[in-house]
Structure formats: structure tokens, C-alpha cells
Amino acid sequence: MSDKKPGKPLSVVIVGAGVGGVATAARLASAGLKVTVVEKNDFTGGRCSLLYDGGHRFDQGPSLLLLPQLFHTTFKDLGTSIKEQQIELVKCEPNYVVHFNDGTHMRLSTDLAVMKHEIEKHEGKEGFERYLGFLQEAHRHYELSATHVLNRNFTSIFSMLRPSFLRHVLTLHPFESIYWRASKYFVSDRLRRVFTFASMYMGISPLKAPGTYSLLQYTEFAEGIWYPIGGFHRIVEALVNIGNSRGVDYRMGSSVKEVLTSSDGSARASGVVLGSGEIISADLVVINADLVYAYNNLLPKTSYAASLQTRKTSCSSISFYWSMDRVIDKLGAHNIFLAKDYEGSFDQIFEDHAMPNEPSFYVNVPSRIDSTAAPPGKDSIVVLVPVGHIQDASDTGIPPxxxxxxxxxxxSLVLQRMKQDLGLPDIDQWITHEIVNNPMTWKDRFNLDRGAILGIAHDFFNVLSFRPRTKHDSIRNLYFVGASTHPGTGVPICLAGAKITSEQILSELGICPPWTSVPPSRKHVTDLDMRRHRPIFSTSILLLVASILLALLSMFYGQ
Structure with missing residues (x-):
């Protein structure tokens, strides 16, 4: 794979110190590779970072910890644990307080007694049993996704034809929207909305998100919502510290101008050129920068790179970070305000790429569960308003x-809604300082394509084998990790992606990952192995599977 002398550690340069980048760095360093991480900003974590105003602290991006097993697995694989890293996780109870447009609200909880009471208010006595049925389906989505998607690589279309995966495809309901699936269990519009809003964590409309994503509701109600004392960046900080202890060199404030390829014409990644002109040579390159940005700015221009810019992407956000001069008792740690025109608001975001006339929005108050997030007697508040991504006026012909x-x-809309629903007519006067991120901020600070905060969309044609792969198709020794590559976006999913990419690299190097005793050559069935099974994957079978998929897709998109 390289020309390095035997016994000398292979060198890796990782572009970007986001969650996926620092987790991959720690894993590869644990396997004995010499790792250098270069990051354009002066802080680690990317969007999973912190903002400050005096004694007020805000999570710039993620503010709730879901799918906790993926976090525990990451630290276990690295020979430690969340507890050993002195990260204190606290459970948020209730999960959320959901505010409806008529001023009423609903508490969501892992406590079945609480949920029984809340659901029966809207759905009657039979509603709780239907809720349990919804959770049962969501549990299947969760377990099957963890086994067959989040922990497996999809390196080609043949990866989707694994018998172990194919027999569960319909059970995952990828061709029906999560809203459609929720409508099978809940008769009231209110609860259909309550149990589908979480698809926005993937940056996709609940009207289009595959039903599979009810796994998010399952982890919320079965495993709970958690928060690290000190801010979500504590997870990143711990991974960076593990990397440091194993020799990872972090180069902060070092932007990358381009990825170098071998001068011998072999189309092999050989390092990076920094914005300063400095060259860092390496045997392998892993890109954790925004994938669309990387293909179009750091690598040779190709038709594939151009095509990525036309793919459906996730939404963006206008995010407010407010320092308050008092405690707002009427807000919990996590609050959701749902628009009256729920469906129309998402159409405005994802079809018109605009800000809804009446947005649904999320309010996080970290100081409600973490006293270190604000000075005594005060609150720190984060408001996230989902909006459409940046449009190219030259392409659309519309004004910028x-x-x-x-x-x-x-x-104005957020404050008006909070005044109305919370009975706090003076809440705007209690804001002593405001920080704002908008789509242009996300684009400029983190090089996010079109300012999309969650990368490429997660509809059917942007997941599994259709999602950009973890290894470049034509440039050898070049790999990817992060939100827009497989398996997808979100902190826990990027941690799973870091494991997938690391194991792919180590397998191709013939190195057994320290976290497993299974030799790399036997760990996974490769696509080449799959193609060798001619009796299983005959042309007729492939055509049959393709026909079924097309029929199901036409049914879904014809809804």
C-alpha cells in the first residue's frame, strides 16, 4: 500500500477535527499508525463545539445525546470508558416539553406512567396500546439498523444485496415516510407530529424521511436523552485527549489548500498542502471536512464532484444563543414549539428552501440540567429555527x-410565540447578549456546502450504497469520514462511521484492529466475495430485486 520500510509506522493525515475526525485519529493511533490532524479552526469538534459569553456557555450544535450505546462502544474500543474519562452524563427528564400552537403542551418521557397519561389525553384509552405498538416497530428499526447499517460498510451496490440485509429491507420501511408510519398508530394530528419531528435531527422532512428513522424515537423513549456536564464538547475533548496520549499531533488553525497525489502518476494520495504552503506528506489521507466541499475544492475536478453539488441536502438553521439575566422557569431543558401548519412549514423549508412563515423550532436550556452553563440565577438559551439551505441565485433565477x-x-416570530405560549411578555427584555449563526455562518465557518448543517440528505437515494463512500473510487489511500459519507449524520452516527472507516483502512493494511480479535481478512465479506457467489447473485435475481425496489419506490414517491 505504500513504500514505507518495514517496521516504520505508516503515516496518516486527517483533514478536519470534527467528531468523525478525532474518533478516527484515536482509533488509528491505537492501531500503531502515526496520525496528524489538521484543522482550519482554532477549536476541535466542528459543529460540536462551544460558544461563550462571559459565564454563559452554549453548545453550538448538538445539545442532546442519543443512541448512547454508540458512545459507550467508541470508548470501550479505545480501552477506556465514559466514566474513566470523567464525563458525567445526566438524564434529561422529561425528554421534552412540546408546545402546540393553541398554548397547550405535552410532556414526553421515558416513564411509561407519564406517557400513558399524556397519550390518553389526546388518543383515548386505546391510544397507549397503539403507542406501545409504535415503539415495538421503532425498536425493530433500531436493532436492525444497528446490526445491518450502522456497523457495516456499503462499498458498492453489491453491499445492498447481502442476504442478511435484504431479508430485513421491508421490515425497515425505507419506502414509507415516518409520518405515514406514525399515522398507522396515532389518530390525532398532534401525536403524529410529536412522534415524527425528530427526523429533523437528520435534516430531513418528516413527510419524506424513511420510516426507518423512527429508531430515533425509540432511543429517546427507551434509552432516554442524556447530556454531558460541561457541554457536549466534553465527548470530543475526551477523544482528543485519548489521541494525544497515543501520539496524535493536532495542528489547529491550519487550513488545507489541496490533497496531494503521488507525482509518479499512480493516483495515490500522498499528503496535503496547507494554506500556508507547507506540505505534510503521508501514506494515507482521511478527509473529515465537509465531503461536498472537499470533492470540489481539495481534489481534482470531476463530474462526480460536480454531481454532489446537485444532490439533495439537509436543511440549515438560524440559531440564536441568548444570555438571560434570570432563570426562565417555564422552559425545560429541551422544548419544541410546533407550527400550526406543520406540513406546510416543512414544504417551505425543503421544497422552497426558505424560512417558514410560521416555523416549528427547538429551544435548549443547558443551564436547566447543568449549573456550569450559566452564572447563578441566570439561564443560557439556544434556539434553533430550521430553514432552507443557501440557494445559488445564478442557478435558480431568484433574488439572493x-x-x-x-x-x-x-x-420576532420566536419571541412572539414564546411570549404567547409561556405568558412571558417581557422575555425579549431579559436577553443581555445574543450570538447568531445563520446559513452563511455555517458555510463560512465550517465550509458546509450550501450551509446545510447536516450534510447530504437522508432520503433513500442518499443512504446505504447510494451515499458517498468511505473510500475514493479512483485515488488510492484516500478515505472519508463524517456527516455526508456512509453511514450518515449526527454525532453517534459519525462515531459509528469512524469505526467503519478505521476498520476499512486497517483491513486493507492487514492490521488487526486492537478492539477486535477477528483477523481483518475474515472480518467482513467483501464485495469481491459477494460477486463470486454467482448462484446467489445471478442476473435474474438482481433484476428481480431491482424491479421490487423500483415498484416500492414508485409507491412511496407517489403518495
């Missing part, structure tokens, strides 16, 4: 989006 005006409109 006026983000200053949209920020002002979003602030």
Missing part, C-alpha cells in the same frame, strides 16, 4: 436570500 432580514424575522 437576505439573511439579515430573515434572522430578524425569525427572532
Amino acid at each position: 436570500q437576505d439573511w439579515d432580514a430573515l434572522v430578524s424575522k425569525a427572532r
Whole structure:
């Protein structure tokens, strides 16, 4: 794979110190590779980082810990644990307080007694049994996804034809929307909305998100919502510290100009060129920068790179970070305010790429569960308003989006709704300082394509083998990890992706990962092995599977 002398550690340069990058760095360093991480910003974590205003602290991006097993697995694989890293996780109870547009609200909890009471208010006595049925289906989605998607690589279309995966495809309901599946269990619009809003964590409309994503509701109600004391960045900090202890060199404030390829014409990644002109040579390159940005700015221009810019992408957000001069008792740690025109608001985000006239939005108060997030007697508040991504006016022919005006409109709508629903007419006067991120901020600070905060979309044609792969098709020794590559977006999913990419690299090097005793040559069935099974994957079988998939897709998109 390289020209390094035997016994000398292979060198790896990782572009980007986001969650996927620092987790991959720690894993590869644990396997004996010499790892250098280069990051354009002066902080680690990417969107999973912190903002400060005096004694007020805000999570810039993620603010709730879901799918906890993926976090525990990461630290276990690295020979430690969340507890040993002195990370204190606290359980949020209730999970959320959901506010409806008429001023009423609903508490969501892992406590079955609480949920029985709350659900029967809207669905009657039979509603709780239907809720349990919904959780049963969501549990199947969760377990099957963890086994067959989040812990497996999809390196080609043949990966989707694994018998172990194919026999569960219909059980995962990928061709029906999560809203459609929820409608099978809940008769009231309110609960259909309550149990589908979480698809926004993947940056996709609940009207289009595959039913598989009810796994998010399952982890919320079965495993709970957690929060690390000190902020979500504590997870990243711990991974960085593990990497440091194993020799990872972090180069902060070091932007990358391009990925170098071998001068011998072999199309092999051989390092990176920094913005300063410095060259860092390496045997392998792993890109954790935004994937669409990387293909179009760090690598040779190709038709594939151009095609990535036309793919459906996730939404963006206008996010407010407010320092309050008092405690707002009427807000819990996690609060959701749902728009009256639920469906229409998502159409405006994902079809018109605009800000809804009446947005649904999320309010996080970290100081409600973590006293270190704000000075005594005060609150820190984060408001996330989902909006459409940046549009290219030259392509669409529409006027450029006026983000200053949209920020002002979003602030006004949010404060108006909070005043109305919480009975706090003076809440705007209690804000002592405001920080704002809008789609342009996300684009400029983190090189996010179109300012999309969660990368490429997660509809059917952007997941599994259709999602950009963890290894470049034509440039050898070049790999990817992060939100827009397989398996997808979100902190726990990127941690799973870091394991997938690391194991792919180590397998191709013939190195047994320290976290497993299974030799790399036997760990997974490769696509080449799959193609050798001619009796199983005959042309007729492939055509049959393709026909079924197309029929199901036409049914779904014809809804």
C-alpha cells in the first residue's frame, strides 16, 4: 500500500477535527499508525463545539445525546470508558416539553406512567396500546439498523444485496415516510407530529424521511436523552485527549489548500498542502471536512464532484444563543414549539428552501440540567429555527436570500410565540447578549456546502450504497469520514462511521484492529466475495430485486 520500510509506522493525515475526525485519529493511533490532524479552526469538534459569553456557555450544535450505546462502544474500543474519562452524563427528564400552537403542551418521557397519561389525553384509552405498538416497530428499526447499517460498510451496490440485509429491507420501511408510519398508530394530528419531528435531527422532512428513522424515537423513549456536564464538547475533548496520549499531533488553525497525489502518476494520495504552503506528506489521507466541499475544492475536478453539488441536502438553521439575566422557569431543558401548519412549514423549508412563515423550532436550556452553563440565577438559551439551505441565485433565477432580514424575522416570530405560549411578555427584555449563526455562518465557518448543517440528505437515494463512500473510487489511500459519507449524520452516527472507516483502512493494511480479535481478512465479506457467489447473485435475481425496489419506490414517491 505504500513504500514505507518495514517496521516504520505508516503515516496518516486527517483533514478536519470534527467528531468523525478525532474518533478516527484515536482509533488509528491505537492501531500503531502515526496520525496528524489538521484543522482550519482554532477549536476541535466542528459543529460540536462551544460558544461563550462571559459565564454563559452554549453548545453550538448538538445539545442532546442519543443512541448512547454508540458512545459507550467508541470508548470501550479505545480501552477506556465514559466514566474513566470523567464525563458525567445526566438524564434529561422529561425528554421534552412540546408546545402546540393553541398554548397547550405535552410532556414526553421515558416513564411509561407519564406517557400513558399524556397519550390518553389526546388518543383515548386505546391510544397507549397503539403507542406501545409504535415503539415495538421503532425498536425493530433500531436493532436492525444497528446490526445491518450502522456497523457495516456499503462499498458498492453489491453491499445492498447481502442476504442478511435484504431479508430485513421491508421490515425497515425505507419506502414509507415516518409520518405515514406514525399515522398507522396515532389518530390525532398532534401525536403524529410529536412522534415524527425528530427526523429533523437528520435534516430531513418528516413527510419524506424513511420510516426507518423512527429508531430515533425509540432511543429517546427507551434509552432516554442524556447530556454531558460541561457541554457536549466534553465527548470530543475526551477523544482528543485519548489521541494525544497515543501520539496524535493536532495542528489547529491550519487550513488545507489541496490533497496531494503521488507525482509518479499512480493516483495515490500522498499528503496535503496547507494554506500556508507547507506540505505534510503521508501514506494515507482521511478527509473529515465537509465531503461536498472537499470533492470540489481539495481534489481534482470531476463530474462526480460536480454531481454532489446537485444532490439533495439537509436543511440549515438560524440559531440564536441568548444570555438571560434570570432563570426562565417555564422552559425545560429541551422544548419544541410546533407550527400550526406543520406540513406546510416543512414544504417551505425543503421544497422552497426558505424560512417558514410560521416555523416549528427547538429551544435548549443547558443551564436547566447543568449549573456550569450559566452564572447563578441566570439561564443560557439556544434556539434553533430550521430553514432552507443557501440557494445559488445564478442557478435558480431568484433574488439572493437576505439573511439579515430573515434572522430578524425569525427572532420576532420566536419571541412572539414564546411570549404567547409561556405568558412571558417581557422575555425579549431579559436577553443581555445574543450570538447568531445563520446559513452563511455555517458555510463560512465550517465550509458546509450550501450551509446545510447536516450534510447530504437522508432520503433513500442518499443512504446505504447510494451515499458517498468511505473510500475514493479512483485515488488510492484516500478515505472519508463524517456527516455526508456512509453511514450518515449526527454525532453517534459519525462515531459509528469512524469505526467503519478505521476498520476499512486497517483491513486493507492487514492490521488487526486492537478492539477486535477477528483477523481483518475474515472480518467482513467483501464485495469481491459477494460477486463470486454467482448462484446467489445471478442476473435474474438482481433484476428481480431491482424491479421490487423500483415498484416500492414508485409507491412511496407517489403518495
